[in-house]
Amino acid sequence: MTLQILRNARVFAPEALGVTDLLIGGNKILAMAANLELNSNLAITELDCAGQIVCPGFVDTLTHVTGGGGEGGFATRTPEMQLSDAIRGGVTTVTGALGTDAVCRTHLELVAKVKALKEEGLSAYFYTGNYHFPVKTLTGSIQQDIMLIEECIGIGEIAIADHRGSQMSWAELARVAAEARVGGMCSLKAGIVSVHVGGSADGLKTLFDVAEHTNIPLSQFYPTHINRSAELLQSGIGFNKAGGTIDFTASSTPEIAAQGEVRCATALALALAQGAHSDRITFSTDGHASLPEFNADGDLVSIKVGSMDSLLQELHYAVHQEKLSFELVLKAITSNPARILKLHQKGRLRQGGDADLLILNPDTLALNAVMANGQWFMVNGQITRKGTFEA
Incomplete structure (x- = not known):
């Protein structure tokens, strides 16, 4: 399993949590903390959010x-x-x-x-x-x-x-x-x-x-x-x-x-x-x-x-x-x-919750990235995964 760390995110969970790192594994948020440290021999990818807003999908x-x-x-x-x-x-x-x-x-x-x-x-x-x-x-x-x-x-x-x-x-x-x-x-x-x-x-x-x-x-x-x-x-x-x-x-x-x-x-x-x-x-x-x-x-x-x-x-x-x-x-x-709707794993960013999240420009609120169930569907404003029969 590849782990992903989102660093330096301005997190709204939807409550404002300040600058926070998020650890994603599979389709879950495994941890959230400032200056998150992880010692592991597993494959890890990191994304510097550089102060952009990260919020629930x-x-x-x-x-x-x-x-x-x-x-x-x-x-x-x-x-x-x-x-x-x-x-x-x-x-x-x-x-x-x-x-x-x-x-x-x-x-x-x-x-x-x-x-x-x-x-x-x-x-x-x-x-x-x-x-x-x-x-x-x-x-x-x-x-x-x-x-x-x-x-x-x-x-x-x-x-x-x-x-x-x-x-x-x-x-x-x-x-x-x-x-x-x-x-x-x-x-x-x-x-x-x-x-x-x-x-x-x-x-x-x-x-x-x-x-x-x-x-x-x-x-x-x-x-x-x-x-x-x-x-x-x-x-x-x-x-x-x-x-x-x-x-x-x-x-x-x-x-x-x-x-x-x-x-x-x-x-x-x-x-x-x-x-x-x-x-x-x-x-x-x-x-x-x-x-x-x-x-x-x-x-x-x-x-x-x-x-x-x-x-x-x-x-x-x-x-x-x-x-x-x-x-x-x-x-x-x-x-x-x-x-x-009693969808208890949705609508919030929290440890153990589903990894559904958005990255927004903090000034314009333009949508820069979308993750659903731990997978990226939009990166840098461009859709990276489409439906089965979409061109």
Whole structure:
């Protein structure tokens, strides 16, 4: 086994640790210390980071790895994710999901894609189900999918407040959440319910109704697209203060912004200013999802594709434009999502943790290098390992 030492790194774990050396062996971080010394006859390679930032690889909790879309017909089905899409965005852990279409997009191809990404070197997981109810699963049971399929960590995206959803009642959603909760408890997984929140005035009402009428806590739900509008953001801040976690979507388009979406980084600044708990806020890419623009009648006007570069872009904007601390923003794309999904080896730089890390320019936050599971995928800003069929 070749050992690697990263020297003179300015480490954010995501907490600021100062200048620290890291020892990597296999896919693990074996040690972290200032002026690390190692006496060994094993092969050792060293990299002088020269004061560059070293931080955890990004944990993306919502990626349509097999593609999404289809709201404008078969020709609007979005393309599937490739390995380099994740690497360019600093994403080392992905969570795949189906969306609107669960007829031509299936769980079988979703699981196959997740396993393929794992073979190519990423860490990859998925949600069973999709927008609709009754829930489609692989085994015929939400509990069984979560308990018996290694990569399945929850259910989603279940759609509420959206004309594309199944218009679920709170009682129907409660039954789904209860199944996911028990499946997670019995398998030591998150069993989380990822919730797509659309643009209707109902907003998060269904989630609050479940908490009011049952013993299922708000923390069982993981609503995304909370920056869709100023009104939904305010409801999401209340949800966060009541004990829930909220997710902001980093991918956007000018058309969606013109309809009132709050930029992801700006939503974080506004939420924190109103006393939201920073440990219960995350960003996700919604990568390779369709980003549709609908008119008042629900007809499709335009459609674009979610980008996996978006987490890095919003990190830049939050630090340089919103003037938020790098450490605080980093939590929203590393340790927070990893904790919520119970991916205990992800989202942090620590001894014994997985060797998923990024090297960033300390001034511009430009991405210089990516390591996933102890292997380099980008060096000096150039991708060095691509997917099987990438040119």
